[in-house]
Structure formats: structure tokens, C-alpha cells
Amino acid sequence: MGRRQLVGSLAGLAMIVVGCNSATQGSATIDRADAPVYRASVSASAEESAASSSTRESERQASVSNKAVHTSCEALSSSSVDAIDAVNKYVDAYNNNAQNIGATAGPATDALNHTADLVAGSLSDPLSPELAGALNGWVDAARALAGAISGNASMDDFNAAIGKLNDSKTVALNLCDAAY
16 A cells, blocks of 8 residues: 555656756747737726825825815814903903902913914914914914913004904914815
């Protein structure tokens, strides 16, 4: 039984060796009629692959840009509400000669600095230069108004700071709306 297996194995090995040693006769030729079709197929395949890759990269960049816009615009819209409410309480106390004007100045300054920090921290490269500039305008205006409040600025300086804050918010939120 063992001998039959050995003979069978040797016979199989001999067929493999003989089969691997035979060469095909002839010479390679190019079918000149098919060559342009082949070249066009390869070229089309390469172009299609490049276009597909470019499309995927564009989609990835758009996704990154959209995320950056949403992050920064949400930071502005959510934090600016609290800041403006705190400033309005300060203005009401100031206009009414309230005894607690100092109690409203601190929260207004803190809220303005908080929104400035939050928006500044949300800025990233994928934002358009125009939107980044508008958001930085908000940051600067919020810090300037906080400085005007804490520094007991004159009424004219305070009103100018309020005007810049309102204008910067309008510009930034309009650009945010357009970017969505």
C-alpha cells in the first residue's frame, strides 16, 4: 500500500516537472487594430479613477468646511444671546440709575468675554476668509465692549462699542446663514 502511494506521488511529480518544462513556440505580436482600443480603455479608466478620487476629496473638504462653519456659527449664535441679555440688563440698570449697576457690570463683562473666547476658540482654517474675518470682528467688538463696561467708558464711547457689537453680529450671522 505504501509503495503504490509512493509510485503515484512520483508519477504526479513527474507530470508537473514535464509540464513546467515545455515551452510554447512562436513569437509575440501586437494586434495593431486592437491597440488603439486598448489605449483608449486604459486612458478612460485612468481618467475615471482620477475624477472619482477628485470628487471624493472635494466631498471630504466640503464636509470639513461645513463642520467648521457649523461649529463657529453655533458658538456665535448660542453665546451671543447670553452676552446681549447681560449687556441689556447693564444698560437698564445704567439708564435707571440703579444702585446695583455694579452687580450688572460684572456679568455683562463676563458674558462678553465668554462669547469672545468661545467664538475665537471655534475658528479654524476651513472657514472662508470672509466668515473668519466677520467672526473675528465679533470677538474684537465683544472684547471692546467688555473693556468699555469695566473701564466706565463715556456714554459716547460705550454707545460706539455697542454699535460695533451689533454691526459685527449682523454681518457674522448673515454670513453664517449664507454658509449653511
